[in-house]
Amino acid sequence: DTAVSQTPKYLVTQMGNDKSIKCEQNLGHDTMYWYKQDSKKFLKIMFSYNNKELIINETVPNRFSPKSPDKAHLNLHINSLELGDSAVYFCASSQYDTSNYGYTFGSGTRLTVV
Amino acid sequence: EDKVVQSPLSLVVHEGDTVTLNCSYEVTNFRSLLWYKxxxxxxxxxxxxxxxxxxxxxxxxxxxxxxxELFSILNITATQTGDSAIYLCAVSSGNTGKLIFGQGTTLQVKP
Incomplete structure (x- = not known):
């Protein structure tokens, strides 16, 4: 009954490879996000989709491409992985309304690029 | 640029102590402030x-x-070892639902 689930939980890969992380939420939320948490535990937003429409696209290398096939799924594809991409990537979802931006986070995907 | 700053960055206390964590922000179009563990x-x-x-x-x-004054505090009284965690402060800005996070405060509660 996991509310926001990400796969895989761990990903170890070599530089230059292409990889994808998948996220699914069963909360009926209409907005989903990708956040990156670096080694200093600093969480920073990367992308956000509302009803399959991209609404936030922060300054992220274009090697990172999000895709939202429907409002319950938001995937992240990363091309030509670099050492600096090593981090924990969190997916989150929320219901977009004017009064409450309470998020639910997934358990994270720890990406290690070697 | 929007900014959220937490202090202290880390804290070590003993069980039973009371702690206060701080969060200050400079954010345009503030909507709400959230605390996470x-x-x-x-x-x-x-x-x-x-x-x-x-x-x-x-x-x-x-x-x-x-x-x-653009700040918030989180108080924890009678701390327990289970309170050991990183406490994150975030501010929701604008109408996109975007959260701007602080660096976090790492709290360690010793028995």
Whole structure:
């Protein structure tokens, strides 16, 4: 009954490879996000989709491409992985309304690029 | 540029102590301030604050927001080892739902 689930939980890969992380939420939320948490535990937003429409696209290398096939799924594809991409990537979802931006986070995907 | 700053960055206390964590912000189009607790995995929601001066309480945890001075505090009384975690402060800005996070405060509670 996991509310926001990400796969895989761990990903170890070599530089230059292409990889994808998948996220699914069963909360009926209409907005989903990708956040990156670096080694200093600093969480920073990367992308956000509302009803399959991209609404936030922060300054992220274009090697990172999000895709939202429907409002319950938001995937992240990363091309030509670099050492600096090593981090924990969190997916989150929320219901977009004017009064409450309470998020639910997934358990994270720890990406290690070697 | 929007900014959220937490202090202290780390804190070591003994069980039974009371701690106060600080969060200050400079954010355009403020909507709300949120506190999260992060142990090994995902951040878990603690409080959302939108109005100044109204304390939110949950057990031994409480939080308050000052929108004039642009800060919030999170208090934990009678700390327990299970309170050891990273406490994250975030501000919701604009109408996109985007959260701007502080660096976090790492709290260690020793027996």
């Amino acid at each position: 992060q142990e090994k995995k995902a951040p878990t929601f603690l409080f959302m604050l939108t109005s100044s001066g109204i304390e939110k309480k949950s057990g031994r945890l409480s939080s308050i927001l000052d929108k004039k």
